[in-house]
Amino acid sequence: xxxxxxxxxxALLSRYQDRILTDWIAAQSDVxxxxxxxxxxxxxxxxxxSFLTHLTAxxxxxxxxxxxxxxxxxxxxxxxxxxxxxxxxxxTPTETATFILALKQPIFECLRDQYKDDPQILVEEAWSATVxxxxxxxxxxxxxxxxxxxxxxxxxxxxxxxxxxxxQLWDRIVALPLIGTLDSSRAQIVMENLLEAVVESKxxxxxxxxxxxxxxDTLVAQHLLKTAAAAKLMGAECIISGIRPQIAQTIVHLGVxxxxxxxxxxxxxxxxxxxxxxxxxxxxx
Amino acid sequence: MTHFLEPNRIPIFQxxxxxxxxxxxxxxxxxxxxxxxxxxxxIAKTHAKGVLIDISALDVVDSFIGRMLANISAIARxxxxxxxxxxxxxxxxxxLVELGMSLQGVRTxxxxxxxxxxIRRGAxxxxxRLHEA
Numbered sequence: 001x002x003x004x005x006x007x008x009x010x011a012l013l014s015r016y017q018d019r020i021l022t023d024w025i026a027a028q029s030d031v032x033x034x035x036x037x038x039x040x041x042x043x044x045x046x047x048x049x050s051f052l053t054h055l056t057a058x059x060x061x062x063x064x065x066x067x068x069x070x071x072x073x074x075x076x077x078x079x080x081x082x083x084x085x086x087x088x089x090x091x092t093p094t095e096t097a098t099f100i101l102a103l104k105q106p107i108f109e110c111l112r113d114q115y116k117d118d119p120q121i122l123v124e125e126a127w128s129a130t131v132x133x134x135x136x137x138x139x140x141x142x143x144x145x146x147x148x149x150x151x152x153x154x155x156x157x158x159x160x161x162x163x164x165x166x167x168q169l170w171d172r173i174v175a176l177p178l179i180g181t182l183d184s185s186r187a188q189i190v191m192e193n194l195l196e197a198v199v200e201s202k203x204x205x206x207x208x209x210x211x212x213x214x215x216x217d218t219l220v221a222q223h224l225l226k227t228a229a230a231a232k233l234m235g236a237e238c239i240i241s242g243i244r245p246q247i248a249q250t251i252v253h254l255g256v257x258x259x260x261x262x263x264x265x266x267x268x269x270x271x272x273x274x275x276x277x278x279x280x281x282x283x284x285x
Numbered sequence: 286m287t288h289f290l291e292p293n294r295i296p297i298f299q300x301x302x303x304x305x306x307x308x309x310x311x312x313x314x315x316x317x318x319x320x321x322x323x324x325x326x327x328i329a330k331t332h333a334k335g336v337l338i339d340i341s342a343l344d345v346v347d348s349f350i351g352r353m354l355a356n357i358s359a360i361a362r363x364x365x366x367x368x369x370x371x372x373x374x375x376x377x378x379x380x381l382v383e384l385g386m387s388l389q390g391v392r393t394x395x396x397x398x399x400x401x402x403x404i405r406r407g408a409x410x411x412x413x414r415l416h417e418a
Contacts, residue, residue, distance in 0.1 A: 233381055
């Protein structure tokens, strides 16, 4: 690695700024990461110019290759902003990193013009520019992945929260409509949520509606039974509704028995049963 | 025959023809054995029709206590009193189920109010049945 204090890069950057910018945008276009379909050219130009300005400022007092240091704060912020913009606009990680990496060619060309008589300096400067730009390119990759991970985590959380709503249908009657696959961890959350809801809403009857559950295997059936038994211990009765014909066949085929749990074909009949059990009667129609 | 001031004894209250006991302390094995004896005697003496056991203050119910609660309920039934266990916490319910103890034959209710309702309803049903017969 060349001596950072003697780097010719900062001087080069300020001297050829306009030429580098023009060539860089052309280079981005050549390697196909310009993506005029995702982003307006004016925005690309603005981001490119802003990056060059920050890069020049960051290397003003010599090139520091530790891009986590304070000196690179502005460049990092700027790259974070650019990357997040591109995540939102549907760029791939490669396209985002290539935005930085495409800068190599214009810089190399300027270096060649400036130092074509001094191969030693030329190689050293080319190497230091490569190291620097690779680091910055990889940094955008990190940011990109972090952004994606945040999104995935948020969605996961939201799905867990959404997936076990407890609905109060009537005085003393609550329903828990389940949608999606029930695995062990989710079944556990379902059980806990349901029992908490029994305490909170003072429910006497809980209807677990599994219309939206595509498959029921022995494990899921076991979990449902456990939930029903636990609810029973707390003084609430469980009704399982929405069992599709196919699932009914599976349950019988698997030999799972559902004693002390009332099962109904749909939510309507479960609700009717629940009303009857709590002694609610309707007059008239 | 009151046990209020005696240590290691759980007080039993009488409300009409119901006996109410609330377990407010961590149960030791000996305590629940004593409770079983006390309760049997009280039911026989007062001709109580219902027993309400409030366990809402219990954080932990192990398999022994679970079995004892089932035993108490069975003994009470022989003495013609129906037992309702009320106020079990979700965590306790989950634990008991995981232990494979679903307290067969024991009736449960959410709180003392509901438990009382259950006993009265049971008594009313019984009266209606006897009336019909």
